[in-house]
């Protein structure tokens with residue numbers, strides 16, 4: 001869901017960097033062939049993620065929720081020389097497509113695909129993540145956060161997607177009937193109150209919670 005009026009959104013995209021041809025092709029193929037294509041970050045959010053990554057210049061990026069690989073390719077643009085991006089998804093059917101696009105990326109040697117449940121894979125990866133993107137099953141957002149936060153170096157950034165859940169986070173009547181919404185509301189409140197991090201909720205697309213560990 002876009003929160004900006006369509007003309008403002010179009011103007012914003014028109015005055016932001018374009019997607020690379022590889023990302024535009026991945027965007028098109030995802031919409032043509034894959035279920036739930038709106039899960040893909042897309043042009044504007046993708047450029048925001050790429051810009052943040054270029055500002056951070058991470059050595060180690062962890063992505064939870066690869067889908068077709070769009071956001072991973074955006075984060076890869078900012079990787080430090082010799083850096084690594086590890087991305088996890090439970091849906092093995094998407095792996096051949098992700099792999100095909102990763103091979104075409106100038107950063108292909110730095111990209112690692114992991115297939116399985118993120119709660120099981122994360123504890124097997126012992127790297128000092130300086131950028132983490134949480135974008136998988138909403139009911140595990142808090143679990144992912146708790147699993148990682150004590151192991152992250154000072155200054156590490158966590159970005160969590162969809163934290164506005166199409167704006168429903170402000171409507172308490174929905175909380176009980178939507179478990180994902182309930183989980184996101186609890187996640188937002190929990191991280192906002194956590195003295196180990198500072199945070200800003202960016203109202204970009206479906207909401208990006210950006211957290212920096214002290």
Ligand SMILES: C[S@@+](CC[C@H](N)C(=O)[O-])C[C@H]1O[C@@H](n2cnc3c(N)ncnc32)[C@H](O)[C@@H]1O
Nearest residue numbers: 039040041065067070071089090117118136137
């Ligand atoms: C919103 S999509 C990710 C979109 C992608 N980050 C992008 O912006 O292009 C969420 C992905 O999380 C994956 N997923 C859901 N539950 C998961 C779990 N328990 N472990 C790992 N991946 C999971 C889904 O298969 C789906 O591909």
